[in-house]
Amino acid sequence: MSNTEYPEDILQSLEDYNIDIQDFIPGHGKGAKLLLNFNKISGIEQVEGIILQGKEIPNGIIADVIIKEGTKHEEPIHLCFGVNKESGIQEIFPRIIAEDNTDVKIQAHCSFPNADGLIHKMFGHFYVGNNCNFEYSETHYHGEKSGALVAPVGYMYIGENSVFINNFNLTKGTPGQIKILIDIYAMKNSVIKSNIRAFGKSKRDSIRIRDSVFLEGERARSIIKMKAAARDGGEVLMYGVTEGNAPYTNGHVECSEIVLGQGSICRARPFIRATDPTSSVSHEASLGRFPQKWLDELQAKGLTEEEATDILIQAMLDEE
Amino acid sequence: MSMLLELKNVSIPTEDQKCVIVNNISFGVKEKSIHAVIGPNGSGKSTLAYTIMGLETYKISQGQILFDGKDISDMNITERAKLGITLAWQEPARIDGLSVLKYISLGMKDKSNLVEEVSETLRIVNLEPERYLNRKIDESLSGGERKRIELAATIAMKPRLIILDEPSAGLDFIVIEDFMNVFGKIKKLDMTVLLITHREDVGMVADYGTLLWRGDHILTDEFPRVMLRYCAKAGLREFCKRTLRKDGEACFDEDYIDRIFREESLS
Numbered sequence: 160m161s162n163t164e165y166p167e168d169i170l171q172s173l174e175d176y177n178i179d180i181q182d183f184i185p186g187h188g189k190g191a192k193l194l195l196n197f198n199k200i201s202g203i204e205q206v207e208g209i210i211l212q213g214k215e216i217p218n219g220i221i222a223d224v225i226i227k228e229g230t231k232h233e234e235p236i237h238l239c240f241g242v243n244k245e246s247g248i249q250e251i252f253p254r255i256i257a258e259d260n261t262d263v264k265i266q267a268h269c270s271f272p273n274a275d276g277l278i279h280k281m282f283g284h285f286y287v288g289n290n291c292n293f294e295y296s297e298t299h300y301h302g303e304k305s306g307a308l309v310a311p312v313g314y315m316y317i318g319e320n321s322v323f324i325n326n327f328n329l330t331k332g333t334p335g336q337i338k339i340l341i342d343i344y345a346m347k348n349s350v351i352k353s354n355i356r357a358f359g360k361s362k363r364d365s366i367r368i369r370d371s372v373f374l375e376g377e378r379a380r381s382i383i384k385m386k387a388a389a390r391d392g393g394e395v396l397m398y399g400v401t402e403g404n405a406p407y408t409n410g411h412v413e414c415s416e417i418v419l420g421q422g423s424i425c426r427a428r429p430f431i432r433a434t435d436p437t438s439s440v441s442h443e444a445s446l447g448r449f450p451q452k453w454l455d456e457l458q459a460k461g462l463t464e465e466e467a468t469d470i471l472i473q474a475m476l477d478e479e
Numbered sequence: 480m481s482m483l484l485e486l487k488n489v490s491i492p493t494e495d496q497k498c499v500i501v502n503n504i505s506f507g508v509k510e511k512s513i514h515a516v517i518g519p520n521g522s523g524k525s526t527l528a529y530t531i532m533g534l535e536t537y538k539i540s541q542g543q544i545l546f547d548g549k550d551i552s553d554m555n556i557t558e559r560a561k562l563g564i565t566l567a568w569q570e571p572a573r574i575d576g577l578s579v580l581k582y583i584s585l586g587m588k589d590k591s592n593l594v595e596e597v598s599e600t601l602r603i604v605n606l607e608p609e610r611y612l613n614r615k616i617d618e619s620l621s622g623g624e625r626k627r628i629e630l631a632a633t634i635a636m637k638p639r640l641i642i643l644d645e646p647s648a649g650l651d652f653i654v655i656e657d658f659m660n661v662f663g664k665i666k667k668l669d670m671t672v673l674l675i676t677h678r679e680d681v682g683m684v685a686d687y688g689t690l691l692w693r694g695d696h697i698l699t700d701e702f703p704r705v706m707l708r709y710c711a712k713a714g715l716r717e718f719c720k721r722t723l724r725k726d727g728e729a730c731f732d733e734d735y736i737d738r739i740f741r742e743e744s745l746s
Binding site: 450451452453455456457458459460461462463464470471473474475476477478 | 532534535536555556557560561565566568571572574575576577585586632633636
């Protein structure tokens, strides 16, 4: 166990997401944690049943998170990948393994409060064993300047009878250039819930997210919910993929996007495929603006149209 | 009591301007009163409510709307809300990502004592704060709960005029009875209520009323007199005798009722 002093502006930025920063400073809170300050590991704290290891490499780290068989923790494991510099390259190569019969949550905080051309890349491998409850939440904040170039790739294997919840949230600050690829392979009787939320606020913001679920095991089920808003020239492309490749699999993709202001672009591309005659895969997509009646209801409470729109965007992105 | 809201020769056309929904009507709403606007379906009640609130697609083609003596005809919805006018909607939207606390607080000017103030407004509409504050405005709320939360959100604004659009629509009779008690509490808050309804039992909480009939203004008077005229126009003599009662007493003697019905049949 080691203690650390962590940059204050990174910690403060996390509070915007209602995160209690005390929870993940080593020596405080109950959960395991790994803190990265740019490319230096500044703190690691393990708890029983959870192994956290990291090795620094020239532009980042290689990290292992191993949850030992049967481990159950209510307190989340915090991974904080913070950078308070404006530019530079941060590359993360995590390997996350949840052995059989585990029940844990991981909260990854990617906070770059001063980003102005920063590059953050991740190439992650997840293995979730059988009979697990595993939740992975990744929250991004890229400051108010030009944001960052963020390009994570995640391959996730979810074992039999396991429940996997994936949450990705990029709704505050200026995102910048975002390219995310997630492939989730679901085995027999597993359940996948993937929630993606992003908000492009200006023409500097270009967000492209491909979230794919491959239902490879019998009776595996999944739902992908992608929600996005683009305003004032922002661009968002959401690409939700589900394939039913085993008997009695059931998947659904839902994309809802709101587009506001000149030059903003939202594109939703659900892609579904069933290769087994007993599988069922569906999708729905909606693009547009909020119903006028919703705006009227909020404006009748004294809000301007812009204030009402902001409230509705945030509500849509916060919706569970 | 002075007039808080006055409509002078107001006509409201359809959005394409081809037909008139409300035709050249004039009446006033006294400050701190409950004033019901009644009439059958299609008489222009809700159109009138949305026009007073200032919705974009409801514009007057002639006349003036005065609020506290000031012409607000050209003001938009936000400007009117900032003056102290608000509307509780007949079927308010469900916005899943908003909590009840956040929703009710949207129109509050002073948020220094937020939780306590919002809790108090929930109590006014007979909802327990501890059960509702952190709930979402989503499909898990019943129609009656959603309407109460809408009413609480309007009360929390501390407006001068609340327009209630068909508050009893879609509610069962037990809930309606409870809503009537809520109106009594609102009255004590010194707010003015413009109550849009087609139900005589809901309207009986009103001090005054206005009868609209096929877009025309028929009468503005004390509410029981307006209701009597409504029944006479609709030919509902027995219904009128049975329902026009306050505190168990008939509002009018039978001779008077018969006279009004005769007058109406002659007209």
